[in-house]
Amino acid sequence: MTDSQMPAQTAAAPVYTVPQERKIVTAVPGPKSQELQARRANVVSAGVSSALPVFIERANGAILVDVDGNRFLDFGAGIGVTTIGHTEERVVAAAAAQLQDVIHTLFTVTPYEEYVRVAELLAEHTPGNWAKKSVLVNSGAEAVENGVKIARKHTGRRAVAVLDHAYHGRTNLTMAMNYKAMPYGAGFGPFAGDVYHAPGSYPYRDGLSGADAAARTIGYLEKVVGAADLACLVVEPIQGEGGFMVPAEGFLPTLQAWCTEHGVVMIADEIQSGMARTGRYFASEHFGWEPDLVLSAKGIAGGLPLAAVTGRAEIMDASHPGGLGGTFGGNPVACAAAIAVFEAIEENDLLAEGRRIEATLMSGLERLQQRYDTIGDIRGKGAMIAIELVEPGTRDTSKRPNPEAVASLVAYAAQQGVLFLSAGTYGNVLRFLPSLAMSDELIEDGLRVLDDGLAALG
Ligand code: PLZ
Numbered sequence: 001m002t003d004s005q006m007p008a009q010t011a012a013a014p015v016y017t018v019p020q021e022r023k024i025v026t027a028v029p030g031p032k033s034q035e036l037q038a039r040r041a042n043v044v045s046a047g048v049s050s051a052l053p054v055f056i057e058r059a060n061g062a063i064l065v066d067v068d069g070n071r072f073l074d075f076g077a078g079i080g081v082t083t084i085g086h087t088e089e090r091v092v093a094a095a096a097a098q099l100q101d102v103i104h105t106l107f108t109v110t111p112y113e114e115y116v117r118v119a120e121l122l123a124e125h126t127p128g129n130w131a132k133k134s135v136l137v138n139s140g141a142e143a144v145e146n147g148v149k150i151a152r153k154h155t156g157r158r159a160v161a162v163l164d165h166a167y168h169g170r171t172n173l174t175m176a177m178n179y180k181a182m183p184y185g186a187g188f189g190p191f192a193g194d195v196y197h198a199p200g201s202y203p204y205r206d207g208l209s210g211a212d213a214a215a216r217t218i219g220y221l222e223k224v225v226g227a228a229d230l231a232c233l234v235v236e237p238i239q240g241e242g243g244f245m246v247p248a249e250g251f252l253p254t255l256q257a258w259c260t261e262h263g264v265v266m267i268a269d270e271i272q273s274g275m276a277r278t279g280r281y282f283a284s285e286h287f288g289w290e291p292d293l294v295l296s297a298k299g300i301a302g303g304l305p306l307a308a309v310t311g312r313a314e315i316m317d318a319s320h321p322g323g324l325g326g327t328f329g330g331n332p333v334a335c336a337a338a339i340a341v342f343e344a345i346e347e348n349d350l351l352a353e354g355r356r357i358e359a360t361l362m363s364g365l366e367r368l369q370q371r372y373d374t375i376g377d378i379r380g381k382g383a384m385i386a387i388e389l390v391e392p393g394t395r396d397t398s399k400r401p402n403p404e405a406v407a408s409l410v411a412y413a414a415q416q417g418v419l420f421l422s423a424g425t426y427g428n429v430l431r432f433l434p435s436l437a438m439s440d441e442l443i444e445d446g447l448r449v450l451d452d453g454l455a456a457l458g
Helices: 031-043 089-101 113-125 140-155 172-177 210-224 251-262 283-287 332-347 350-371 403-416 440-457
Strands: 056-060 063-066 071-074 132-137 159-163 195-198 230-235 265-269 293-296 307-312 375-381 384-389 421-423 429-432
Touching (some): 089 332, 132 140, 140 159, 140 230, 140 307, 195 210, 230 251, 251 283, 332 350, 350 384, 350 440, 403 421, 403 429
Parallel strands (some): 159 195
Antiparallel strands (some): 063 071, 132 307, 293 307, 375 384
C-alpha cells in the first residue's frame, strides 16, 4: 500500500475494543491457562519460559485479556513493543490492507515502496542532521549484528566494545555483548571474540559525573583495546534489561566525541528506548547525543517483527552490494505497520503522551518512595521508568539489592490483574513500560496495587 492509498486519518479519540480496566474473574493463572500450560510443557522447549503464564486471547490499548476472561493492566507492552497500544487501529488497518496487496517478495529480489518509506521515516526521525541510510531486518539482535558488521566493514577494524550492564540479544555475537551470563549466555558458548566490556554510567551506584564516568570508559578502552583496533562502541542510551539506568549528563556526548576523534563508530542501541518510548523519538535526544548509527526494533512496527540499522550514509554504504540482507528483513506487512506507527506518533502527538506518563508515574512513585524505604532509586524517561529496590535500611548506605522484593511485587500484582516486569543486573528493578495508550487513571490504578504490594512486604 502506498501513502496515497492510506485511509484519511483524524486525530479522533481512539476506539477501544476491550474495556480499559482490569478485572480478575479466576485464580491467576486460571483453569484454561493451566490446561494450556500443561500442553505447552509437552511440546515447547523448557528453555522458553514466561514471566506470567496466562495465555492471552485478545489485547487492545493497555489491556491484555486471557483465555479465562481475566483482564490485565499491561505495564510491559511485550517488553516495550506495543508502544502505541495493543492492536492499535491504524496498525491493524495498514497491516490488513498490506496483506491483501503483497505479503512477501524479498526486497533483495524485487523491491517495494514500503521498505523505502520506512527508511525515509527513519532518516527523518533519528538524531543527527546528515544524510542517512538504513537496512531493515527482523529482530533487535539482528539489528545489533548488522550494526557491528557494517562498522567493521567501514573501519576495517576488529574489536567491539559495549558497556557493563548492557543487553543486546540472544544470537552468538550478541550473547557475547551482554553483561549478564544468567540467563542469557550460561552454557551456550563459546562466544564470538573481540568483544570488550567497558564500565559505563550508573549514577545511583557509581556516583560519578558524566565527565568522570566517560573518562573511566575511555581510559578502559584505550588501555585494554586501543582505539586503532576498535570498530565500534555499542551503547543503550538508557539501559533496558540492565535496569533503566539513565547515564549522567554529558556521558554519552563525551564518548561520541572520543569515538569521532578516533574513527570509532558509535552505535546507539535504541531497540528498547527508541520509537517514542521516552517522550522523544529516540532516547539519545535527551542527552544531546547524535550517534553514528541507531538501532531500532521493538516498537517500530506496533507489534510486528521489524528492526533497522540507520545511520550516516557513508558508513551504511561501506558494505559491498549484496553484503546486507536476509529473507524476511523489511517484510511488506511489517513495513506497512511501521509507516502507520510513525503516522500515529505524529498525528496523535504521542511524544506528549510519553511525557504525560512520565509525569504521572514519577510523581506517584516519589510519593511511594517517601513511605517505603525499599525504594532506593526512581529513574527513567517517558514511558520507560523504573524503581530500584534495596534492603530496608540500606537506602542511604550500602544500597543492598533486594530482588526478593521485586519478585514478591511482581507476583502480588499479577494476582491483582497488573502485569509488572522485573529487570536489572541484580534482579532488583521493577520497570514500567506501558503503552502510550495507558491513561493516567490506569497508571494510578497500577500504582495503588504497587502501594498495596509494598505494604504487604512488611
Ligand atoms: N537490545 C536494548 O532491549 C531486547 C529481550 C527479551 P530482540 N530486549 C528484550 C528476551 O528475553 O529475549 C533487546 C533490547 C536491547 C537488543 C535487544 C534484542 O532484541 O528483538 O529480542 O532480538
